[in-house]
Amino acid sequence: MSEKKQGTYVNAEGSYERKTRYIPERITKDGRDGFPVEPGRYRLAVSRACPWAHRTILTRQLLGLEDVISMAVAGPVHDEDSWTFDLDPGGVDPVLGVPKLKDAYDARPDGYPESGVTVPAIVDTTTGQVVTNDFHQIVKDLVTEWTEHQREDAPDLWPEHLRDEIEEMSDLNYSEVNNGVYRCGFAGTQDAYDAAYDRLWKRLDELEEHLSTRRYLVGDQLTLADVRLWPTLVRFDAAYHGHFKCNRQKLTEMPVLWAYARDLWQTHDFGSTVNFEHIKAHYYATHLDINPTGVVPKGPDVSGWDEPHGRESLA
Ligand SMILES: N[C@@H](CCC(=O)N[C@@H](CS)C(=O)NCC(=O)O)C(=O)O
Known part of the structure; x- marks a missing residue:
């Protein structure tokens, strides 16, 4: 196996394999791992x-936890030690007092x-150590x-009676779409890429169909x-589409998924969590193995995100 950026590997067949080993500690009500919930x-x-970090940003915002759990935002492009707080004055996170996320991991x-220094990570500010x-x-x-x-009035994002369905839907979308785009982008051979591409579009076609009669993926x-x-759609x-060669269509050319994505952007304020400049800078300027010039594209035009989505009647 050869190592690439992002803790990723390409196996002997040229297929991308994600490393999925994590720090096991959790922050819980009962503090069983030594990290109790504490505003x-x-x-x-x-x-x-x-x-992956975007999921945590969205969840924190939807649940109104912004004043309870603060947020450190790293700059979009890595140095040799991964994420840095170069957007902050003096290049140091004002709460953690460190220039690199690696300092909190170390x-x-x-x-x-x-799997290395990855986001999202939650840091205990009393010790400066990454907890999870x-x-x-x-x-x-x-x-x-x-x-x-x-x-x-926080929404119940994981209702008991829908949990099995939510997990089943999410597992499939994780393997075929969230991770599927990486499988296309980091494929090391033509065959591996072709197979990854077909897998991705099969699932996107299924989702286009699934969401044509319902406003949300699970339940109402x-x-x-x-x-x-x-986060993958946005x-x-x-x-x-460009950098990872997922280019059968753009999201804006998948009418149902595009309207679904705009609905969440507008109705649930997902749009306020997005920074397209950070997204483009990170992918195009960090994965120099697949974009050796590091040139970042100016497009696409993203003005369409505020266009009416027309999905209210599906609710
Ligand atoms: N490592 C986790 C997800 C987190 C992750 O990959 N985060 C990326 C950014 S999208 C990261 O922090 N990469 C840091 C690096 O490669 O140095 C996984 O692969 O399941």
């Missing part, structure tokens, strides 16, 4: 470019998995462990299934 104690480190007494970088678990814990601190409400899919035309 003001933790800082969520993200990049606005990263789709502060952990038990080290961290070989498991984005699957972070999102669920924001929903289930931080209930006392969520805003009064916004759930974690939507929160998990959407990056599609800006990054995946």
